[in-house]
Amino acid sequence: MHREDKRHEMIQVTQENRSGWTVVSVSGRADASAADDLETALCSAIEGNSKIAADFAGVTYISSAGLRSVVQAARAAQVHKAEFVVCAASPMVLKVFNMSGMQNIVRIEEQLPC
Amino acid sequence: MLSMLEEVVLLTIDDRNGKLRATREFGTAYALVGALFFDLVLAGRIDTDTEEIYVIDQPKQPPESDGNLSLDRVLAHMKQHPELKTVRDWIEEIYIERGDLEGETLQSLIDRGILRHENSKLLWIINVERFPLVSNEPQQHVNLRLAHAILSDEIPPTRDIMLVSIANACGLLGYVLSDSALETRKTRIQWLSQMETISRKVTEAILELEQIARTALPQ
Numbered sequence: 035m036h037r038e039d040k041r042h043e044m045i046q047v048t049q050e051n052r053s054g055w056t057v058v059s060v061s062g063r064a065d066a067s068a069a070d071d072l073e074t075a076l077c078s079a080i081e082g083n084s085k086i087a088a089d090f091a092g093v094t095y096i097s098s099a100g101l102r103s104v105v106q107a108a109r110a111a112q113v114h115k116a117e118f119v120v121c122a123a124s125p126m127v128l129k130v131f132n133m134s135g136m137q138n139i140v141r142i143e144e145q146l147p148c
Numbered sequence: 149m150l151s152m153l154e155e156v157v158l159l160t161i162d163d164r165n166g167k168l169r170a171t172r173e174f175g176t177a178y179a180l181v182g183a184l185f186f187d188l189v190l191a192g193r194i195d196t197d198t199e200e201i202y203v204i205d206q207p208k209q210p211p212e213s214d215g216n217l218s219l220d221r222v223l224a225h226m227k228q229h230p231e232l233k234t235v236r237d238w239i240e241e242i243y244i245e246r247g248d249l250e251g252e253t254l255q256s257l258i259d260r261g262i263l264r265h266e267n268s269k270l271l272w273i274i275n276v277e278r279f280p281l282v283s284n285e286p287q288q289h290v291n292l293r294l295a296h297a298i299l300s301d302e303i304p305p306t307r308d309i310m311l312v313s314i315a316n317a318c319g320l321l322g323y324v325l326s327d328s329a330l331e332t333r334k335t336r337i338q339w340l341s342q343m344e345t346i347s348r349k350v351t352e353a354i355l356e357l358e359q360i361a362r363t364a365l366p367q
Contacts, residue, residue, distance in 0.1 A: 099189070
């Protein structure tokens with residue numbers, strides 16, 4: 035029940051602009067300890083930009099708390115009328131997205147749009 | 149702010165007469181267990197993935213700040229039983245160990261001045277227990293959030309997604325929206341309910357018990 039061994043793998047988030055898109059690259063574990071930071075990073079990118087791609091290629095694990103961060107980022111995008119897409123997630127993360135029906139709420143793509 | 153557990157119990161009160169509403173078989177008890185776990189999630193004390201549940205050892209909020217005996221009791225129980233790992237295991241465990249969760253939550257709503265407790269006699273013999281609303285406002289607030297989450301196309305806040313999913317699992321949505329509205333928004337309700345592992349597992353547990361009950365009944 036405890037995952038102390040993995041919790042040292044902190045999430046890392048970087049942001050850059052490419053071909054009209056703001057790309058937020060996320061790597062590490064998107065779990066409860068990282069969820070607030072992830073949501074803040076995604077939402078702040080969404081507030082200041084109109085096209086945001088979350089690059090999930092480096093996400094090694096996503097928990098329910100991580101999923102909620104992505105859903106709330108999608109909510110912020112809806113409020114700000116911004117385009118928000120989650121890209122390049124690993125098969126393991128995609129499996130979690132599919133089980134929770136994330137594709138019904140958030141646009142999920144195999145590759146970055148830029 | 150009310151806890152998820154208090155909001156779910158409030159949904160089970162009939163606003164016309166203060167009686168507790170009937171839900172799906174086993175529905176209310178499992179819904180309360182699910183709501184309790186959502187309160188632990190919202191307090192930053194547990195996390196889940198698609199199957200397993202994790203106690204967060206160093207929550208951002210200090211444990212003393214919860215001030216909720218039910219949550220503290222469940223959390224202490226979870227720490228004593230590391231052999232139970234899955235969300236489903238824990239739903240079943242707390243379902244068995246829940247004690248008078250409904251009564252405790254009703255008392256909490258009475259203490260907050262939202263409900264009052266009335267005992268009366270039917271035909272001078274049968275005890276009738278009722279919990280009339282002191283003010284309709286808190287229940288209406290919960291109902292409005294549920295209705296908005298279901299009827300609009302907006303992505304709801306986390307708390308409202310949890311509320312829809314747990315109310316759907318135990319059959320309480322019929323008290324908030326008409327059958328035709330629920331039918332029209334069936335797909336959206338399914339989307340919202342599917343998002344949370346806790347609600348998916350609560351639904352599984354209820355369906356399984358209903359199936360067992362049906363099988364056990366003489367044909």
